[in-house]
Amino acid sequence: MSQTVATAAHCINPLCPRPYPQTMGNNFCSVCGAPLRISNRYIPLKKLGVGGFAAIYTLWDEKTKKERVLKVLLETSPKALALFEQEATVLASLRHPGVPKVEPDSYFYVTFGKSPEIVLPCLVMEKISGKTLEDILEYHQSQGLPEAWVQNWLKQAVYILRELHQRKIIHRDIKPANLMLREGTEQIVLIDFGGAKQIGVKQANFQASSTRLFSPGYSPPEQIAGAVVGPNADFYALGMTCIHLLTGKYPLDLEDPKTGDLHWQKFTNVSPSFANLLDDMIQPNIQKRPANANELLSRIRRTSSQTITSAFAKALFQIISKLPADLFKLSLGILAFLGKSITQAIVLFWKTIAHITKAFFSTLWQMILGGIGGACGSIIGYWLAYKTALGKELDYFISQNSPQLTDFPIFLNSGIILFACAGLTTTWGLMLAGKLRQQQRYLIAIIIGMSSYILGCLLVQKVPARTISPEDLILMTGVTSGLLTLGLGLPSHQIVYILISAVGTAITFAGLLALVMQIVVPLNGVLGIYGNFLDNFNWTNFAFSMAFFSSMGIIIGFWLGVTHFFVVPVLRMLGWR
Incomplete structure (x- = not known):
């Protein structure tokens, strides 16, 4: 002990x-x-x-x-x-x-x-060590407490109620005596849950009765009458509590004995927005009160910002009103101009933030679906090309029927299936993302996407070396991404999309290949470690294929997003429609 x-x-x-x-x-x-x-x-x-x-x-x-x-x-x-x-x-x-x-x-x-x-x-x-809000009010000799204090306590109390209401719990006995401030902090604590009620689905929809338990002056009419109470009964009691704290007067003493209306605003000096909020919270009609804690929190935030702005404007006006008449008018003009400029700057700032946020997540979604499409296509294509009879039959057909063109040294094999599948699924993924306002013409887009990847396959299958150089891959990625973009049905500035997609993808792959060749393994200008990854099936070639085609989808998605959200808007601002 x-x-x-x-x-x-x-x-x-x-x-x-x-x-x-x-x-x-x-x-x-x-x-x-x-x-x-x-x-x-x-x-x-x-x-x-x-x-x-x-x-x-x-x-x-x-x-x-x-x-x-x-x-x-x-x-x-x-x-x-x-x-x-x-x-x-x-x-x-x-x-x-x-x-x-x-x-x-x-x-x-x-x-x-x-x-x-x-x-x-x-x-x-x-x-809980500390004082109740009732104790604090008595300490100030019931003269009423500052609006800033009460707004802060109200906001904290609503956060607590949001937690309770999400668990289908209503407190039913909110009043100054049941709200405490932790000693040495500004943390509000809600106490005395003896009257708390766990409400079920039917009760939440006001189809069941409620135990008759209430605190005069704070509880809403439906609770006093013994009817069903819902979450906004707590809002009513909390509103009455705030009025008591602001005026220093017991709520029942503020009622008009003839009409029952609450005349409280003449006993305190609070901002109109805060007064309106409290009046809405203590509406006898349940439907006119705030519907839930999130709505109430949103209004409290707006009220707080308006209160600060109003107080600043009032203080500033008091200062300039003491200036000579001409200087007073000039000051008002300057303030009006500054106010308008600041408002426009704030609006522009938030619009920019919103645009960047939308651009980030939309581009990210394009990249994710493009990458998934490329990876799925490589898996399906490798399986069809090297693990089924289709690949062998295509190899045999090509060897028997392809013309021998000495001036156009192309070596064809079943790897063309791999490229065709990758083109199909990559295009499908980029179309499915749907963040570029493109026309939803999947068949045309897929045909052009497959054709662009098949052309890319022809560009990297050279004889007699039958190896893939970095230059081959860079050229292939640029041509393939540009042609694929052509088929996406973009709404405008198609030439801009095609150029940026082609050049951006090619430059990105050039950088990646340079990084790999410098850091991972120097290859003396040739990707000899893979030979020709279209030659035959092995796990190294399969892994390279998945990495390559998923990267293609990701990078194309990135450059499409950059063009759509940043380049095209700038061109529109410059007058290019």
Whole structure:
């Protein structure tokens, strides 16, 4: 017990005539015999008070060596027990800094005595050191608190409610006394979940009844009437709480006795946008309140920015209003011009960010589908060319029927199937991405794509060396990507797309090949390590084929994206339609 400065324990028996002080270290109360060491780990230290149906104590947790809070139910009615068990279940299911932490085994019963036997339901939870918002309001002598404070607390509270509502939990008892500030921080914590309710699908759709539990002045009309309550009942109570904090007046004291309307704005000075937000939160009509926490958070953010802007503008106006008349008019003109320019700059900035973000993800999607298409085509093509009878029959047909042209030394074999399949699937992938506003004419695009890759196959199959030089590959990638782009049905500037795709792909491959030849293995200008990867099947040739064709799809997709999102818009700005 060296970690705590407590010198005495406290008996939790509500009938004990002298519950405090009890000798620290004893297992049982020396007066009534009730246990002082609870669940063989908790020692009650001090009674904090009695609230609702329960007594609250601080206790020492010998397992974690920390102080915690013990809540002991004193009421014996079934309704009170059900609410207490509900609070334990709800808190144990939550893990949020704005909610007291409760471990799964922290709800238990303490039994002692024989005639009669006393059974006390107990709940151990995280100890929150700090003051409630009600305490803070009283400290300021109920004069009302600054709008900036209340806006900050409101935003934090809504984040907590979003977590609760996503788990189908409504708190049902939000008020200044149930919102705390952690000591030494600005962190809001929502406490007292005794009235919390787990709502099911039917309840969320307002088709079931609700337990009649409410706090006058804070709870919405439907809750006071005992009708079904939903998540926006918490928004109503939170709005009333903010009004109480801003005005320093209990909400019921602000009501018009004749109409029941709440006249609160004359008692505080808040921004119109924040006042409108709170008025919407406390609408008697459920449908007129914010629908969910995300909508409420969005409005809070807009309100905060408007409040800051309004305060700055008000202060600036007060300064320049003290200037001479001519200088005052000049200052107003300058401010109006600057305001318009700054607004236009901000709008342009966010439009640019949005365009770059869209360009990044769209281009990335083009590259992914192009790369997947190239890889799939190489797998299918290699299998057809070297693992089926189709490849052998094509080899035989070519050897028997191809003309011998001495001036055009081309060596044909079944590798043409590999290129045709790669062209088909790469084109399909780029069309499927659909980020370039191209016409969806798949048949024409695939025919042209296959033709471009077959032409590329002819360019790299030279005799007599039957090896592939870097120059062959660079030429082939440029020609192939340019022709493939021609078939994509792009909406405009097709010559620009073709040139950039061809030149960009060729330059990219040239750089990659130079890097490979310099870092991986110097090849003296010839990719001799692979021979001709179209010659026959082996795993090295297969891996090279997959890497090559998937890279083709990725690089073509990249240059198409660059052209579509950056080059063509610049050309349009320069007048080339």
